[in-house]
Structures are given as structure tokens and as C-alpha cells.
Amino acid sequence: MSHLFEAIDFVENEVYEQMISDIGRQKFSIIDNFFTSEEVEQLRRSLLQKHEDDAFKKAAIGNRLNETIVKAIRGDVILWIDERKADVDEKLFFVKINDLVRYLNRTCFLGILNKEFHYALYPEGTFYKRHVDTFQNDDRRKLSFVCYLNEAGWLPENGGELVLYLNESGKAVEKVIYPLPGRVVVFESQVIEHEVMPVRKARLSITGWLKTR
Numbered sequence: 001m002s003h004l005f006e007a008i009d010f011v012e013n014e015v016y017e018q019m020i021s022d023i024g025r026q027k028f029s030i031i032d033n034f035f036t037s038e039e040v041e042q043l044r045r046s047l048l049q050k051h052e053d054d055a056f057k058k059a060a061i062g063n064r065l066n067e068t069i070v071k072a073i074r075g076d077v078i079l080w081i082d083e084r085k086a087d088v089d090e091k092l093f094f095v096k097i098n099d100l101v102r103y104l105n106r107t108c109f110l111g112i113l114n115k116e117f118h119y120a121l122y123p124e125g126t127f128y129k130r131h132v133d134t135f136q137n138d139d140r141r142k143l144s145f146v147c148y149l150n151e152a153g154w155l156p157e158n159g160g161e162l163v164l165y166l167n168e169s170g171k172a173v174e175k176v177i178y179p180l181p182g183r184v185v186v187f188e189s190q191v192i193e194h195e196v197m198p199v200r201k202a203r204l205s206i207t208g209w210l211k212t213r
């Protein structure tokens with residue numbers, strides 16, 4: 001009987017189903033209000049506190065490039081989040097992520113066994129040039145996940161749009177996405193080229209990867 005109960009125990013989640021069908025169709029998905037405004041506020045405060053405590057470091061690229069070259073490619077500062085040491089705010093984040101991962105593994109057989117997440121802060125004037133997320137000879141990254149922690153009422157003139165470079169039946173298409181608070185963007189790490197446009201007001205996020213093995 002137990003297998004029967006397992007089947008019954010599955011509850012379809014509309015938001016996750018939307019994400020899965022978007023990714024199947026177009027290799028990316030934009031989910032608004034994945035995090036509530038209260039959750040965004042909590043995570044935002046946590047990020048800012050750690051940034052004030054000087055815990056962030058300059059983001060790197062591979063290992064052979066010097067700092068000047070790196071700065072011409074990306075200007076964000078980051079802090080990796082260790083789930084085992086997560087504080088209350090980060091726990092709330094991982095409860096949602098782990099729920100999503102469990103769902104994806106159950107419904108899509110993606111085999112996500114690993115994940116990594118960092119806070120990111122793009123100071124005014126910084127950007128991240130066009131790239132794919134799997135440049136380090138590491139094909140374990142399957143899905144890239146970005147969650148924006150900007151203030152409510154984020155304006156288009158603040159810049160920092162995420163641009164996805166897509167190919168729609170042979171035609172190059174640019175998908176411009178504003179980093180609105182609570183919004184989550186998920187895309188296939190190995191195929192989607194993307195870029196963060198120059199930022200005119202500090203831009204806050206959590207970025208991560210769902211990985212195999």
C-alpha cells in the first residue's frame with residue numbers, strides 16, 4: 001500500500017509547474033513574487049548587514065585573470081552562503097529552495113544533488129559582461145537561479161537589467177529583465193548567454209546554481 005500513499009501525497013504546485021513549462025519551452029523562466037515582500041526585506045537586511053561587516057569580496061572569474069581584467073568583465077562583490085551556518089533569514093531562503101529542488105527532482109528527474117548560492121551586490125557603475133555560467137570547465141551547473149533583493153519601487157533608470165541572449169528559431173532575440181524585488185529568474189546554465197547592464201544604483205541579489213553530483 002505504501003507506494004499508493006506516496007503517489008497520493010504529491011501535490012501539484014502551480015508556480016513550479018509554470019517554471020518547468022517555461023524552461024522546457026524557452027530555457028528560462030521569470031517568476032514574480034517567488035519571495036514575498038517581507039521575505040525580500042529580511043534577506044535584504046541580512047545582505048546589507050553582512051556587507052557592512054565587510055564580509056563581501058570581489059567576485060572572481062576563473063583563476064588566471066588579474067584584477068584589472070576581472071574589473072572590466074564584472075564589478076560585483078559577493079558572499080557565498082553556507083547552508084549549514086545559515087541564520088534565520090537564510091534558513092527561510094533555503095526552505096523555499098529545497099522545496100523547489102525536491103519538486104524538480106520528483107517531476108523532471110533533473111538529478112539535482114548539489115547547490116551553491118551567494119549574495120551579490122553591484123555598486124553603482126558596475127556590470128557583468130555577456131557570459132555563460134559554465135566557463136570553468138564545470139558542467140555540473142544545470143540551472144542558474146537569481147533572486148532580486150532591491151527596494152520596492154525599483155526604477156528602470158536604476159539600470160542593472162539582466163539581458164538574456166536568446167535564439168528564437170534562428171533569430172537573435174534579447175530579453176530584457178528588470179531586477180524587481182521578489183522576482184526570480186531561472187535559466188539553463190550551459191546554454192543561455194546573459195549580461196548585467198551597468199548599474200546606476202546599488203543592486204542586490206542572491207545568485208545560485210542547482211547542480212548535478
Ligand SMILES: O=C(O)CCC(=O)C(=O)O
Nearest residue numbers: 128133146162196205207
Ligand atoms: O544578477 C543577475 O541578474 C545575473 C548575475 C550573473 O549573471 C552571475 O552571477 O553569473
Ligand SMILES: [Fe+2]
Nearest residue numbers: 131132133194
Ligand atoms: Fe551569469
